[in-house]
Amino acid sequence: MLEVSASGYFNWLRRPQDIAGRPGGRHSDEALLAHIRAIHA
Numbered sequence: 001m002l003e004v005s006a007s008g009y010f011n012w013l014r015r016p017q018d019i020a021g022r023p024g025g026r027h028s029d030e031a032l033l034a035h036i037r038a039i040h041a
Contacts, residue, residue: 004034 004012009031 002030002034002037004031004038006035006038009035009038 012031013028
């Protein structure tokens with residue numbers, strides 16, 4: 001399980017694309033999954 005806080009996810013989401021990766025890519029999928037798991041934990 002990826003241990004990412006909701007605030008960490010949203011901070012990552014606001015980063016410039018060259019740092020955060022391309023929207024819709026593997027990185028954003030993993031961050032979204034971590035966010036969902038954190039909410040439902």
